[in-house]
Amino acid sequence: MIERKYLIASVAIIVAFAIGLVAFFAFSADKPDGLEDVMEDNGIEEGEPIWQAPFDYGDDYMGALFAGIIGFLVVFLVLFAYLRIVAKRKSNEEKK
Amino acid sequence: MAPVIWILGWAVSLIFIALAVLRVNKTIDEKAVPFMAILAAGIFVAQMLNFPIIGGTTGHLIGAALATVLLGPWAAMLIITVILIIQGLIFGDGGITALGLNILNMAIIGSLSAWAIISLVPKKYEMTGIFAAAWTSVFLAATACALQLSFSYAIDPAFGIDGTIAIPTMLASHAIIGLGEGVITTGIVVFLAKVAPETLKMRVPSEKGAGA
Numbered sequence: 001m002i003e004r005k006y007l008i009a010s011v012a013i014i015v016a017f018a019i020g021l022v023a024f025f026a027f028s029a030d031k032p033d034g035l036e037d038v039m040e041d042n043g044i045e046e047g048e049p050i051w052q053a054p055f056d057y058g059d060d061y062m063g064a065l066f067a068g069i070i071g072f073l074v075v076f077l078v079l080f081a082y083l084r085i086v087a088k089r090k091s092n093e094e095k096k
Numbered sequence: 097m098a099p100v101i102w103i104l105g106w107a108v109s110l111i112f113i114a115l116a117v118l119r120v121n122k123t124i125d126e127k128a129v130p131f132m133a134i135l136a137a138g139i140f141v142a143q144m145l146n147f148p149i150i151g152g153t154t155g156h157l158i159g160a161a162l163a164t165v166l167l168g169p170w171a172a173m174l175i176i177t178v179i180l181i182i183q184g185l186i187f188g189d190g191g192i193t194a195l196g197l198n199i200l201n202m203a204i205i206g207s208l209s210a211w212a213i214i215s216l217v218p219k220k221y222e223m224t225g226i227f228a229a230a231w232t233s234v235f236l237a238a239t240a241c242a243l244q245l246s247f248s249y250a251i252d253p254a255f256g257i258d259g260t261i262a263i264p265t266m267l268a269s270h271a272i273i274g275l276g277e278g279v280i281t282t283g284i285v286v287f288l289a290k291v292a293p294e295t296l297k298m299r300v301p302s303e304k305g306a307g308a
Contacts, residue, residue, distance in 0.1 A: 005292070006130045013134070017141040028146040028154040034269040035241060037153040041265070042257045046191065053188030057144060067187065068144055072137040075182055079175060080133035087126040 010076070017068050025061055097194060098248040098255040105244070106196030112204045113177055119170035128298045132167060136175040139163065140182070147276055155273030158237060160206025161230035162281045166288075168300035169211035176203035201240045206233040223282055230281035231274035238270030239263075 032040055039045070058064040097105075139159030146154035159179070163172035177199050183189040190198050210229040217225025242263045248256025256262070288295045 003130065006134055009134055009292075010137070013138045013141060017145070020142075020145040023147075024145045027148045031146070031148060031152050031154045033146055033154050033156060034149075034238065034266065034273050037151075037269065038242075038245075038257065038262060038265045042261060044257060049188060049191055051185065051188075051192045053184070053186055055187050057187055057189065064144065068141045071140045071144070071182065071187065074186060075140045075179055076133045076137035078182065079136050079178055080129060082178075083120075083124060083129045083132055084126075086121050087124045087129050090121065090124055091126055 010072075014069060014072065017072075018065055021061060021064055021068070024064070097197065097244065098251040099193075100251065101244050101248045101256075102193045102197055105194075105200050109177075109196045109199040109204060112173060113199070116170045116173040116177070120174050123168075123170070123300045125298065128167070131295055131298060132171060132175060135163060135166060136179055139175070140179050142280070143179070143183075149269065149272045149276070151269070153269050155234075155269070155276055157277055157280050158202050158206050158234060160202055160237075161210035161226070161233040161277065162284055164207045164210040164233075165214060165226050165229065165281065165285055165299070166295060167298060169207045171300060172207040172210075173203045176207065197241070197244055201237040201244075205240050206237045209233050209236045223286070226285055227278040227282045230278040231271075234270050234274035234277045235267070238266045238273075242266035 055067055055070060058067045139157065139162065142157045142159060144156070146156045148154050158176070160172055160176050163175055166172075167175070180190065180195060180198050180203060184192060184195045184198075210233040213229035213232050214225050217228065242259070242265075245256040245262040245266075246259030249258050249262070250256075285296070
């Protein structure tokens with residue numbers, strides 16, 4: 001169903017992410033991003049969320065790595081399933 | 097954000113998402129499906145990796161320009177939207193009310209502005225065009241966000257940030273973050289051109305009647 005090259009690409013992305021995460025924790029993890037910085041400087045806080053998300057991005061390396069892999073799989077599976085249905089429907093319509 | 101701003105954000109976003117869904121339904125190529133899903137998953141993890149910029153601030157990839165270069169603007173819009181929805185629903189990154197504006201800024205404005213630049217720059221200067229597209233996508237997404245914060249503040253100072261502060265600070269930091277987006281986007285495209293050139297042929301042109 002999925003060609004071998006895509007499995008290799010997926011593993012390569014996860015490995016690159018695992019390495020990138022080391023740099024993230026070394027240089028960036030404790031600093032705000034562009035929008036958060038502007039919000040902090042102006043005393044704006046995000047309100048109470050109306051939706052309680054089941055996961056977060058984790059506070060340490062292993063937690064973030066786990067979150068990244070979960071996110072990778074969820075995004076992949078959601079889009080793969082949806083796009084495959086759409087593509088199948090299109091090719092069936094074209095055959096008619 | 098003032099309610100009227102995020103409600104408007106959702107309204108505009110839903111129109112564009114509907115257009116993107118219709119467009120992708122018409123143009124999708126079955127062979128491109130695994131690549132599209134892996135690209136989206138890769139953009140998701142890349143968005144987690146903030147890189148430092150000056151002044152103790154960080155930035156991270158949006159990925160709209162990368163997805164636009166590789167897949168065209170409508171598919172890019174769709175996959176960045178899915179990423180933002182999953183970030184919000186599963187990881188609590190970005191609230192549900194703000195999600196409409198996040199989709200508008202990053203998925204829609206990000207993809208369309210990147211596409212406009214790519215289309216304007218001659219093929220001869222493709223890589224420069226991709227870099228410029230990536231920078232522009234971040235800069236315009238940040239501009240839109242700063243304007244929304246400013247309008248919100250103008251409606252009710254309890255929400256949003258004074259425009260005289262929000263606009264210059266957001267634009268200054270994102271002018272630099274955009275350079276990071278440019279370097280990463282161009283780097284990935286160059287890398288893909290070397291190791292998997294077929295991935296650069298999946299782009300769906302936005303012109304009328306163009307197929308996958």
